Amino acid sequence: MSRKILVVDDEKNHRLMLKIHLQEAGYDVYEASNGIEALEVIDENHVDLILLDIKMDLMDGFTFLSHAKQKGAEGIPVIVITAYSNVKTAVKAMKLGAVDFISKPVNTDALIEYVEANLQEASSDGKATGGKQVLKDYKFDGVYSEEGLGSIIEMLKMVAPTDATVLITGESGTGKELVAKSIHDNSNRKNGPFLAVNCAALNENLIESEMFGHEKGAFTGATSLKKGKFELADKGTLFLDEVAELPVVTQAKLLRGIQEKVFERVGGEKSLKSDVRIIAATNKDLQQMVDNGDFREDLFFRLNVFPVKLPPLRERKSEIPMLVEYFIKKYSHSFNKYVKGYTRDYMDKLLKFSFPGNIRELSNLVERSIILCNSDMLEAAHLPEPDTNTAKNKSMDIKDNERMLILKALKQTDYNKTKAAEILGVSRRTLHNKIKEYELEV
Numbered sequence: 001m002s003r004k005i006l007v008v009d010d011e012k013n014h015r016l017m018l019k020i021h022l023q024e025a026g027y028d029v030y031e032a033s034n035g036i037e038a039l040e041v042i043d044e045n046h047v048d049l050i051l052l053d054i055k056m057d058l059m060d061g062f063t064f065l066s067h068a069k070q071k072g073a074e075g076i077p078v079i080v081i082t083a084y085s086n087v088k089t090a091v092k093a094m095k096l097g098a099v100d101f102i103s104k105p106v107n108t109d110a111l112i113e114y115v116e117a118n119l120q121e122a123s124s125d126g127k128a129t130g131g132k133q134v135l136k137d138y139k140f141d142g143v144y145s146e147e148g149l150g151s152i153i154e155m156l157k158m159v160a161p162t163d164a165t166v167l168i169t170g171e172s173g174t175g176k177e178l179v180a181k182s183i184h185d186n187s188n189r190k191n192g193p194f195l196a197v198n199c200a201a202l203n204e205n206l207i208e209s210e211m212f213g214h215e216k217g218a219f220t221g222a223t224s225l226k227k228g229k230f231e232l233a234d235k236g237t238l239f240l241d242e243v244a245e246l247p248v249v250t251q252a253k254l255l256r257g258i259q260e261k262v263f264e265r266v267g268g269e270k271s272l273k274s275d276v277r278i279i280a281a282t283n284k285d286l287q288q289m290v291d292n293g294d295f296r297e298d299l300f301f302r303l304n305v306f307p308v309k310l311p312p313l314r315e316r317k318s319e320i321p322m323l324v325e326y327f328i329k330k331y332s333h334s335f336n337k338y339v340k341g342y343t344r345d346y347m348d349k350l351l352k353f354s355f356p357g358n359i360r361e362l363s364n365l366v367e368r369s370i371i372l373c374n375s376d377m378l379e380a381a382h383l384p385e386p387d388t389n390t391a392k393n394k395s396m397d398i399k400d401n402e403r404m405l406i407l408k409a410l411k412q413t414d415y416n417k418t419k420a421a422e423i424l425g426v427s428r429r430t431l432h433n434k435i436k437e438y439e440l441e442v
């Protein structure tokens, strides 16, 4: 018996398009053009899965979800289809029991896969579950407080157990990779691989082979077959770091990989399949890049299903004491020193830093203090001088500050970029980009 899908969307053409594709894939389809009609359909019929638009005139998707829940229909998996894929939408819909997201414009092949995967999951649970469970505990390899990352952790609890693509944005050193890893560790894929591709580190030719692998003899130097990360991350998570740097040609291939879960190795004919969850990260404004024509819009939509924005450390300074204690434990252990805490002056001085390198910079500062410390307390003298201009001249724009700090670090190190990057607590690559951005090249 074919399964029954209810499509709820107020755009008639969109509904029809979905209906036709679903029917071609062998499903029976009910239609509703708003929440009220949708409630009637589930009252009178057995429905196996709902595809739900959020923004509708008569009764929107959220209202429908909460009514459906009250009616005891929470066992039906709901996939939310929306052009408004922002965190608020996502979190709200998930709280109301949605199990998955797909962003507009909908790729129909991907749609069928989403539907199939969610139907299978619902039936393998044995009973209706009413949406995937929001995790109670969240394993996170760092620290966070309610005032800082706390609200983000709430979102991560919801998104981690789904297969939704997550796009993590934030300045360098804000913890993007740590957050990506935590999503994996709290997902159903936790026993599978977590692999990272740094999209900025490689040139155009190498990145493709790194991502999708190559056949033997595909190019000079390809002496044996090599599997790419996309293939190796099967049943696990693929972390695309610095995704904004992805060359345009690779963007197209990645798009196909995400949409259809199909790819070819470089120099290969055969289409291969891989079941990967994508988490991407960038410190660039991808929307801006799309507007400027530097990043494919369709890929952006695919990646931006569940955006997570990590605030810079200067906007969550209340987390600094906790972080310092965490790093003290970490480094005193690794340097085999007994440091039990810090003086008041130490913290006062630390709070004067503006942290362009965010948590990584803080971590480096504490590490250095521990090295210098020969008592059991960290003292102000163990810290370098914070940039006094930063503290005094609040009106100064952050960019100016950043530029100045970078310049200072470069001068201090005789323009040795590796050393300067260390001082600033950023990666060499980040420093390189900043030097370009601020035209500090010598």
Ligand SMILES: Nc1ncnc2c1ncn2[C@@H]1O[C@H](COP(=O)(O)OP(=O)(O)OP(=O)(O)O)[C@@H](O)[C@H]1O
Residues within 6 Å of the ligand: 141, 142, 143, 144, 149, 170, 171, 172, 173, 174, 175, 176, 177, 178, 179, 283, 323, 326, 359, 360, 363, 426, 427, 430
């Ligand atoms: N909440 C946290 N608690 C403890 N340590 C943290 C936290 N967030 C980040 N860190 C540490 O700070 C450092 C930088 O984090 P991470 O590499 O995840 O940043 P990033 O955003 O990926 O930076 P970049 O853009 O430069 O790659 C890491 O050593 C990480 O372990």
Ligand SMILES: [Mg+2]
Residues within 6 Å of the ligand: 176, 177, 241
């Ligand atoms: Mg990173």
